Amino acid sequence: MPADQATVRRSNLALVLRHVSTHGPCSRSAVAGATGLNKATVTSLVSELQARGLVKEMGPQHAGSVGRPGVALGLDGSRVGALGVEVNVDYIAAIATDLAGRVLIDRRIGFDAMGSGPERSLDELARMVERTVADLDRLGVRPAGITVAVPGLIDTTTGTVVVAPNLGWRGVPVAERLSRAGRAAGIPIAVANDANLAALAEYTTGVAAGTDDLVYLTGEVGVGGGVIAGGRLLSGADGFAGEVGHVMIEPDGEPCRCGRAGCWETKVGLAALVRMATPEHAYGTGLVRDPEERLAEIEQRRAEGDPRVDAAVAEVGRWLGLGAAMLVNIFNPRVIVLGGYFARLADRLIPAAHEELARAGMNGAIERCHFAASDLGFGAAARGAAGVVVERALSDPTSITVPSLVPPQNVPPA
Amino acid sequence: MPADQATVRRSNLALVLRHVSTHGPCSRSAVAGATGLNKATVTSLVSELQARGLVKEMGPQHAGSVGRPGVALGLDGSRVGALGVEVNVDYIAAIATDLAGRVLIDRRIGFDAMGSGPERSLDELARMVERTVADLDRLGVRPAGITVAVPGLIDTTTGTVVVAPNLGWRGVPVAERLSRAGRAAGIPIAVANDANLAALAEYTTGVAAGTDDLVYLTGEVGVGGGVIAGGRLLSGADGFAGEVGHVMIEPDGEPCRCGRAGCWETKVGLAALVRMATPEHAYGTGLVRDPEERLAEIEQRRAEGDPRVDAAVAEVGRWLGLGAAMLVNIFNPRVIVLGGYFARLADRLIPAAHEELARAGMNGAIERCHFAASDLGFGAAARGAAGVVVERALSDPTSITVPSLVPPQNVPPA
Missing domain, CATH: 3.30.420.40 (ATPase, nucleotide binding domain)
Known part of the structure; x- marks a missing residue:
């Protein structure tokens, strides 16, 4: 059952990644013990997570271990990140984090989105995305995805703003427009309601x-x-x-x-x-x-x-x-x-x-x-937007492709 | 890891029972194919479900099968049931179903709960429970649980009504009182909000x-x-x-x-x-x-x-x-x-x-x-109350004990 095997492997990749994210640094043996997977499988899964830029070796781990020390694994914050941007009535904001949720970039510019209309607002939003992706690029980090926060009702399947009364928007295809921003090409883009994203940020990191x-x-x-x-x-x-x-x-x-x-x-x-x-x-x-x-x-x-x-x-x-x-x-x-x-x-x-x-x-x-x-200030929605990207990466590590990814045939079988 | 094994077995029992409930009648082989469990394990699990009065053999199954026909398994509606009762402003109702949700008993009496006060209302409710459990007994059915629907705020951990404005109740220990009704002794009793239970009934069986x-x-x-x-x-x-x-x-x-x-x-x-x-x-x-x-x-x-x-x-x-x-x-x-x-x-x-x-x-x-x-008429809440009992039984078949239960040591190991 190859389809089922792929599903099982995806779910095991997520299991290992989430364990490293929550309990790391930890050795491959510790991961095997906690997840119930055998060590050969863990070794194979960790190799793929390393190739995808999600996990890295952090040197030998001694504390509490018996016998030969295992090599400690941790989240690899150096190559894969998450980008959340927000357009609101009078500002545009962007927050980029690594997979551990550490903020790498946090910027906000005053912008009269209400007065500018959707076209000019989307141009400004695209510029914000371009600039932030470029800055991440200089840090060697590629966003696994971009989520855009908008104060309105969103058709999340197409990334279109159905209506945003306080922006005066109706039927604005945000995801489609941003996917044409050069540097965002190939990065998955989602759009969601700003307050819903902020609620998620409060649930994960706020008061x-x-x-x-x-x-x-x-x-x-x-x-x-x-x-x-x-x-x-x-x-x-x-x-x-x-x-x-x-x-x-x-x-x-x-x-x-x-x-x-x-x-x-x-x-x-x-x-x-x-x-x-x-x-x-x-x-x-x-x-x-x-x-x-x-x-x-x-x-x-x-x-x-x-x-x-x-x-x-x-x-x-x-x-x-x-x-x-x-x-x-x-x-x-x-x-x-x-x-x-x-x-x-x-x-x-x-x-x-x-x-x-x-x-x-x-x-x-x-x-x-x-x-x-x-x-969390006015950055709550952008923070939650980045969090959604992190959550998706942790839930499905196969969704992450980085330029340096080892081709699948080189990944050892489970 | 015996604790983990018990957890795995409980979850596998639920898996098999739910499959039989949704797709039955079906053979042991079909259950094995659909759940991914091996046949020996399925055989063992089915034996325990039979002993708990949850699954029964329904005779050979021919349609669509190749080779020697398997014995068809189905939900055993003959011994284990569910009881939902409701007290409202002007009536008391009871609905008993089997595990497939088929209604066995449906009764409703006019009763001035608001005017009678909590003590007399609980007496009347206990009489309704006694009578319905006795009728089920005559059908050879034992309720796996009783859920009581009340129009108010409920402390579900203790089964106490915190406040029910339209009944004039405050701090009424419904579960404790009903557990003293002779025939209900030993049957788990839960209390929940009437409209929440009715919403569940609408979700599972209504329009x-x-x-x-x-x-x-x-x-x-x-x-x-x-x-x-x-x-x-x-x-x-x-x-x-x-x-x-x-x-x-x-x-x-x-x-x-x-x-x-x-x-x-x-x-x-x-x-x-x-x-x-x-x-x-x-x-x-x-x-x-x-x-x-x-x-x-x-x-x-x-x-x-x-x-x-x-x-x-x-x-x-x-x-x-x-x-x-x-x-x-x-x-x-x-x-x-x-x-x-x-x-x-x-x-x-x-x-x-x-x-x-x-x-x-x-x-x-x-x-x-x-x-x-x-x-669903005025019976929606009692129907939902019975549904909660069924859902609990399907999710954790080990919660069901029937008088005829084979002692655990006689159940073949997985």
Whole structure:
């Protein structure tokens, strides 16, 4: 059964790679002992993982071993990496990591994606990808894949943005466009929702790492959500799950950029805060000009004790708690992680939100849930995007081809 | 490694049992071919499954086989069964099935659980369990387990109802009480949320069977919800997920029995319908006297063309659609299954709800989601409760002990 043998070998490659990733440095014998595979098979699998640039020998290992020391194996961070990029309303970001999740490159540029339209935004995104792949190239690292984070509904099978209300995009083929960026040629490209990716980053590396039931909320010009339920990302039938920003929270409320009224975003998005805290900068339904500057000014005025700013942040916190109560009733999460601008104002937002949550929620689920401020900053989505690439590489090492790959016929049989 | 061997054998027992359950009748050779286990091992595993009353020989199998016909194996429905019981506001129900999910006993009695308090309700529930186990006994069937469905938040580790607002229960140790019912002694008892169990029943046997992303809503005196996401029941950190009835849908709305105001239940629960359709029977916040009679009267008046009743049902449908829009934004389900009284009035409720949903929802997710009326009736939760017992038995056949079990030392080694 050759097809089955290939499947078994792929799954064993993943088993060995994941063991080295989690428990390395460790010897081939240790890998054999822990996985139940025999040593000859482990030796063959390790050879292929070395050829694919995923595992390397790190010198003899002594500690705790009996008899002849084995050669320690570790993740090879030198040749294969992961690239996550994000386009959002007012910036483009890129984070590249090695397979252990160590950040190699972290960059962010201000860019008016909303005002520039999809064509120019994709050009800028392609430039960011080109530049980052080139920098990785100089480090001798090739990305195993690229994942693009976009604040909208994504058709993940084709990598097309179905609709991104806060960017004004509809039917934008992001993956197809980026695959034409010269340096990205041949690198698999995926597209996913920004808040879902950020939720994954929080689950793997953030303040709530390892919490199997968490809700991530990001406050930007838009409000996004991502849900980890039972240790898995909630994606829904089409990958559209977690669109909490456009849940109706106030019937007959203010109009929203999505075309309806009373959405949660109209109460807790950055535009709502700017309008209440610094009305002289209010700018139109759901829009914020220079959001980074506006946020900095609000933080500055809070520090100076401006009561209007303080009241505005508290009011946003109140609405945040009201919506959170709904999410707690529905998801029963252990933690609600606040990202984006919510994290920057967390010291005031969290007490106000918590007070409202305690007033509005069911008992039991409420008492066991708390808010936490993300420490991943605005890079959470790009970080999660890189994490998806790493996860895919660890789950299927045969998906990795590096220029120096030994042809399959030279790989010893299992 | 004896511990590991026991684990491997348990998992192989489950593998063989599930194959027979899904593909049977089938020969031992066919099981060996499909599972990759060798024939001697299959023979040994089948012997143990026979001893546990889970698999039986059904006579020689000819169709499609070459050479000497194998003896066909099938699920043994004669000795091991599953029991699901439900206590709700105005009734107690029990459904017993065999391991193939065939219904052996289906009974429902009207009972004023809300008015009777937890002690008398548990007495009545214990009587229902006693009676059903006795009837199964007469059929020669022993339940592998009992699962109790309750409309509330459940501590599933202890089988205690934390709070059930519509029953007026708080901290009621259901599993402990039922384990003292004589005939239930020694049978594992679990307690779970009624709507979650009904969602499982819809996923396995109902109108949306096999739909990996579905939301189940049940309209009774209370409104419950259960969510299947990515083929798994959404349970949350404490098993409290899916409490959609108490999501706030109208700020400053009517008071709810849960102590807050504006909950979805105040708009779409049976009390809301009764108050609008037949105000002469309105009875107090969130309460309905003789709900079955009220519903029958409303159906009767609708059939007679009473415009007030029609308008009331349409208004409930409108609020149903408004809440459904929120659920679609959050879960991106393919189907919203309507159970309880919603199913009885579905021909009018669904068009009204769909109109509102189309107006209020995000595009993409909305267009690909539809409403469907459950055909499981008020028995959905008890059916799902029995299904949980079957699923546990299929996943771990060693959990099944029947009086006639061959002692372990007589089981041939693998």
